[in-house]
Amino acid sequence: xxxxxxxxxxxQQNQTTCELAVEYYLQSIEQRSDLNAFxxxxxxxxxQSAKEADVRFKDDTPRPxxxxxxxxxxxxxxxxxxxxxxSKMLQNFKPVYNATVIERIRNAGGIIIGKTNCxxxxxxxxxxxxxxxxxxxxxxxxxxxxxxxxxxAVAVAGGLAHTSLGSDTGGSIRQPAAFxxxxxxxxxxxxxxxxxxxxxxxxxxxxxxxxxxxxxTALLLDTMSGHDxxxxxxxxxxxxxxxxxxxxxxxxxxxxxxxxxxxxxxNEDVISAYHNCIQKLRTSGYSITTVEIPGKSAWIPTYYxxxxxxxxxxxxxxxxxxxxxxxxxxxxxxxxxxxxSLGFGPEVKRRIMLGTYVLSxxxxxxxxxxxQQARRxxxxxxxxxxxxxxxxxxxxxxxxxxxxxxxxxxxxxxxxSDLYTVSANLAGIPAISIPVGNGANSMPLGMxxxxxxxxxxxxxxxxxxxxxxxx
Ligand code: GLN
Numbered sequence: 001x002x003x004x005x006x007x008x009x010x011x012q013q014n015q016t017t018c019e020l021a022v023e024y025y026l027q028s029i030e031q032r033s034d035l036n037a038f039x040x041x042x043x044x045x046x047x048q049s050a051k052e053a054d055v056r057f058k059d060d061t062p063r064p065x066x067x068x069x070x071x072x073x074x075x076x077x078x079x080x081x082x083x084x085x086x087s088k089m090l091q092n093f094k095p096v097y098n099a100t101v102i103e104r105i106r107n108a109g110g111i112i113i114g115k116t117n118c119x120x121x122x123x124x125x126x127x128x129x130x131x132x133x134x135x136x137x138x139x140x141x142x143x144x145x146x147x148x149x150x151x152x153a154v155a156v157a158g159g160l161a162h163t164s165l166g167s168d169t170g171g172s173i174r175q176p177a178a179f180x181x182x183x184x185x186x187x188x189x190x191x192x193x194x195x196x197x198x199x200x201x202x203x204x205x206x207x208x209x210x211x212x213x214x215x216x217t218a219l220l221l222d223t224m225s226g227h228d229x230x231x232x233x234x235x236x237x238x239x240x241x242x243x244x245x246x247x248x249x250x251x252x253x254x255x256x257x258x259x260x261x262x263x264x265x266x267n268e269d270v271i272s273a274y275h276n277c278i279q280k281l282r283t284s285g286y287s288i289t290t291v292e293i294p295g296k297s298a299w300i301p302t303y304y305x306x307x308x309x310x311x312x313x314x315x316x317x318x319x320x321x322x323x324x325x326x327x328x329x330x331x332x333x334x335x336x337x338x339x340x341s342l343g344f345g346p347e348v349k350r351r352i353m354l355g356t357y358v359l360s361x362x363x364x365x366x367x368x369x370x371x372q373q374a375r376r377x378x379x380x381x382x383x384x385x386x387x388x389x390x391x392x393x394x395x396x397x398x399x400x401x402x403x404x405x406x407x408x409x410x411x412x413x414x415x416x417s418d419l420y421t422v423s424a425n426l427a428g429i430p431a432i433s434i435p436v437g438n439g440a441n442s443m444p445l446g447m448x449x450x451x452x453x454x455x456x457x458x459x460x461x462x463x464x465x466x467x468x469x470x471x
Pocket of ligand 1: 124200418
């Protein structure tokens with residue numbers, strides 16, 4: 001697995017070229033088509049961009065991401081390049097504009113190699129909900145790669161791109177990163193523009209990178225972040241400079257850890273890896289403190305009430321009239337009904353029904369309003385947590401990757417596997433998953449670090465240091 005930072009050095013020392021890298025990745029994508037990670041490959045444009053990147057390197061004018069080969073989750077709009085969201089509903093949909101992140105990556109010299117498979121409209125934790133088939137885990141095909149950004153995780157873990165982008169509404173970057181043994185980062189809500197990201201739950205969604213190194217993660221954050229007039233929820237802040245800040249030193253870092261009862265439900269591998277990592281942190285000089293986690297029992301229910309409520313509103317635009325799939329007007333159904341009946345898969349329908357229910361006038365106070373109140377408690381709870389520590393250290397997932405079919409028949413057990421990831425989205429804070437070795441089934445294990453809002457740079461710095469410790 002190559003990191004872009006290493007590749008860039010090699011190009012600068014004339015040991016390789018961007019054209020060679022693109023050819024290599026195009027070939028690998030074809031050879032590993034069994035993984036089903038890519039839905040569209042951007043062959044011609046990637047080749048052309050690679051040529052231009054090589055000229056820039058020759059002229060000694062490379063931009064920050066010059067020649068970085070990036071795979072893009074298929075719910076991020078790419079001009080003229082099919083963007084399906086893993087749904088039949090958008091089977092042939094070619095956006096007429098680029099998402100802001102795509103513009104920024106291209107302007108910085110990044111090469112878009114293709115679009116990656118994902119759970120339909122980013123709803124899922126295993127990639128079993130894509131209308132285009134499962135994405136397979138690159139280490140063992142019987143296991144899920146995680147979701148919903150499974151294709152993007154596999155693109156990096158399987159050596160099909162330097163880096164990739166996913167979207168994280170409740171863990172969809174961090175969880176597949178953990179399952180695949182790579183880095184996955186969800187920045188602070190509002191750090192990165194969502195313009196052009198097809199909305200699942202707008203108040204929770206955030207775009208972020210997958211990578212093999214913290215350096216690459218930082219480069220992508222610095223390129224994509226910063227205020228965007230096209231997304232009024234972006235923070236009015238300049239782009240981060242986390243890459244240059246990676247070598248700063250933080251004195252007296254206190255790491256918060258979970259009380260034992262919060263590990264109930266984790267499998268043995270995760271618990272023992274968690275304790276080992278804490279021991280390593282302690283011996284390397286970090287202060288460790290066990291923190292109370294207020295409102296933890298509300299995390300999953302609050303997330304699934306609010307996310308489905310927002311999803312039901314966001315997905316109402318898919319009506320068969322303006323774009324995308326259109327169902328037939330026969331068999332006693334109108335176009336609207338047949339479009340939505342035939343265009344959406346079962347998990348998306350389940351969420352629309354749940355979301356419509358919690359928003360309905362008779363139940364609004366009991367569910368949606370309560371959910372909003374509980375969200376405030378989660379947010380305030382994190383204020384208390386970060387008053388006691390600089391970063392919170394916790395597992396990314398209660399287990400390593402599970403097998404296909406293991407949870408797909410029982411949605412609640414699937415939802416419960418998001419236990420450690422959804423709270424960061426509810427609170428809007430940055431969170432990163434880093435690889436820490438393998439579990440007993442030889443599948444990768446990930447641990448998570450979370451920090452207070454807008455502490456993205458510090459979080460990446462501490463993640464770099466801890467990753468070196470765990471390596
Ligand atoms: N697994 C979670 C869900 O199904 C998270 C999805 C996401 O982050 N996009 O909702």
